[in-house]
Amino acid sequence: MKPYSSDKEVADTPTKQAKTQKSDNKLEGERIQKVLARGGVGSRREVERWITEGLVILNGQPAVLGGRLKAGDDLTLKGRPLKWEKFGVQPTQVLIYHKPTGEIVTRNDPEDRPVVFKKLPKLQTGRWIAVGRLDINTQGLLLFTNNGELANRLMHPSSEIDREYAVRILGEVSEDHIAQLKKGVELEDGLAKFDDIQFNGGEGANRWYHVTVKEGRNRLVRRLWEALEFQVSRLMRVRYGPIFLPDGLSVRQVHELTARELDDLLTFVGLPGEKNQHIAKPRTQVKPKSQAPIKERTRESRKPEWNKADKKPSYDKHKRPRR
CATH class of the missing domain: 3.10.290.10 (RNA-binding S4 domain)
Known part of the structure; x- marks a missing residue:
């Protein structure tokens, strides 16, 4: 043997x-x-x-x-x-931050203006990466992640991920204007267009629209309207790809994606899902009121939070955002 x-x-x-x-x-x-x-x-x-x-x-x-x-x-x-x-290797985390006007998307500002990164919960290792930017006068959804590969896939032009904005315009917008904005307008840095435009009512000289773009050029939404001599008086991002600004998430508050929401986002960009996600605890001053799952919402449920003096847009609750 x-x-x-x-x-x-x-x-x-x-x-x-x-x-x-x-x-x-x-x-x-x-x-x-x-x-x-x-x-x-x-x-x-x-x-x-x-x-x-x-x-x-x-x-x-x-x-x-x-x-x-x-x-x-x-x-x-x-x-x-x-x-x-x-x-170092760490579980992927993604935050939704409701940016107010007056804050800038940078880590440090030489003019000592408010910066968004100081509003985020601290990470034990790594750093938060902003997925795109919003200018100082634009409010709304900002995504942050500690996963650089995820951030790059969400931002890279080849991904063609759509961003949806609620925008208030001063002036009468004709069907010809709409057609021109959807066909393309020549800007100083090349041709640009809206992939979708939906009228959402308004009073007096103000008109509300929901517009979508598939690129992140600086101030693109504003510049497209201004190229046709329209004034943008309010601008708010309400969606980035499959992620909507959650109901009840006030300005300067954060919502961290749950493990299920995160896996859905990773799958959306072609990355493998992760298990046993660590959920960081936000600082007290940015604790969200609601941790409800992120899901597709009607425009009625995504009304922007404006100042009381501002006139709110009217929404058609039966319409859903086009993809």
Whole structure:
């Protein structure tokens, strides 16, 4: 009878050797492009391009494709040191923040104006990444995540993810104007258009519309209307892709996506779902009134929260947003 193999003999088998090799590979660290994409520095393809262009320096030498980061490595991008250790693996989190007018989407402002990042709950590791921007005079939905790859997929022009806005216009808008805005208007940075325009009533000289765009150019909604000599007096983002501004979420409040909502969003952008999500506790001053699941809502349930002096738009509760 063949004697029972010892532990040492088992370790010499091909299967054990493969497992040992796999374990050793983990000790070599992660690829540079994967780490920087997770930290929101850029997409993996962008980081790979920077590496080939010699813009990424690892321990004093130009980085190479396939290069890996290990504890203690020094990394610079375009001459600026990166604290890449903060980009460690962590459960994905996504916040919805109801931005008020008067706040800017930046981490620090030299003019000491209110910034949105100071309103968010703190992360133990990593950092919040803003998914797109809203200008200082625009209110509404802002998404934040600690997953750089998710942020890039949500923002990248190739994704063509639609953003919906409620906008108040001063003046009479004709059918010809609507047709022109949907066909395209030449701006200083190229042709732009609304993918959908829905009239939502109004009083006096003010008219309310819901418009959608599939790109994130600076002040695009305002510039399209202004190109036809219309004045935008109110602007609020109410949807980003499948995510709506939740009912009851007042300005300066946050809602963190539940595990189910997060998996739906990851699936939407083509990323694998995650399990056992950690849900951070918001600061007291930004605690949301409601944690109801995010779902598709009628326009009636998504009335913007304006100042009392403002006239609110009328909504057709039987209409739903076009996709």
